[in-house]
Amino acid sequence: MLLVIGFFLGWIPVAGAVGGLLELIGAILVILGRHTFGPEHARNVIWSIIIFVIAIVVAVVAVVVVVFSALSTFNPNNPVAPQAFASSFMNFTFVIILVGAVIFGLAEVLFTYALQKSGGQLLLWCGYVSTIAVASIGVFVLNSIPYLSNALSIVPALFYGYAYYLARDRIVRGEIPAPAAPQPGQGTRASNI
Numbered sequence: 001m002l003l004v005i006g007f008f009l010g011w012i013p014v015a016g017a018v019g020g021l022l023e024l025i026g027a028i029l030v031i032l033g034r035h036t037f038g039p040e041h042a043r044n045v046i047w048s049i050i051i052f053v054i055a056i057v058v059a060v061v062a063v064v065v066v067v068f069s070a071l072s073t074f075n076p077n078n079p080v081a082p083q084a085f086a087s088s089f090m091n092f093t094f095v096i097i098l099v100g101a102v103i104f105g106l107a108e109v110l111f112t113y114a115l116q117k118s119g120g121q122l123l124l125w126c127g128y129v130s131t132i133a134v135a136s137i138g139v140f141v142l143n144s145i146p147y148l149s150n151a152l153s154i155v156p157a158l159f160y161g162y163a164y165y166l167a168r169d170r171i172v173r174g175e176i177p178a179p180a181a182p183q184p185g186q187g188t189r190a191s192n193i
Contacts, residue, residue, distance in 0.1 A: 001168055002026030007161035013150055030111065037177050041114035051107040055100055062096040094139045101135035108160055115167040115176055123166070127159030 003026035009019030034045040069092075105128040113124060134152045170176050 001165075002029065004161050004165045004168065007157045007164065010153070010157055016150075027111070037115060037171075041112075044110045044114050048107045048110040051103060051110065055103040055107065058103060059096070059100055062092070066092065097139050098132070098135055101131050105131040105156075112164055112167040115170060116163060117166070117170070120163045120166040123159050123163035127156045127163060130159055131156040 002022045006019040006021075006023030006026060009015045010023065012019070031045055031049065034042040108131075109124045109128050113121060116124065134156055137152060167176075
């Protein structure tokens with residue numbers, strides 16, 4: 001439920017920090033309890049973590065490349081950034097944002113994919129596609145309008161939040177983990193009486 005609340009708060013500029021913290025706590029709980037829901041879910045959670053780490057590494061490498069590019073083109077006699085660097089910097093930033101959205105979105109899809117029925121899986125993929133679409137629109141169309149890009153983030157948040165809620169609902173109803181089947185030769189308690 002912490003992940004669901006985090007998704008629904010994450011797109012709001014000020015409350016996003018609280019939402020991010022709730023998502024982190026919820027993700028840690030899912031990681032710690034991953035074996036409870038079967039080997040497929042445990043495997044997907046591990047892959048999700050690996051993909052998430054790859055997304056972080058890509059972001060760090062991108063920042064390092066941008067910083068070193070800026071330092072290599074810096075001229076103390078002319079501190080104004082050259083037009084060519086500014087243009088290539090913006091293009092590079094746009095590409096990194098899109099690559100980050102693609103990589104990180106896969107981690108969000110895999111995190112509860114094995115816990116979902118087909119409707120929940122479809123919602124996860126819709127969230128993934130809408131994340132890429134919102135990142136693209138934010139980068140190429142709305143990059144000069146500060147909070148409108150955040151407002152569009154509600155679309156993937158609703159898809160992911162509802163899909164994660166459906167997984168939680170299945171857990172609460174006892175659908176997953178699957179109820180233990182009686183051992184051969186053992187009946188239910190009522191039939192043994």
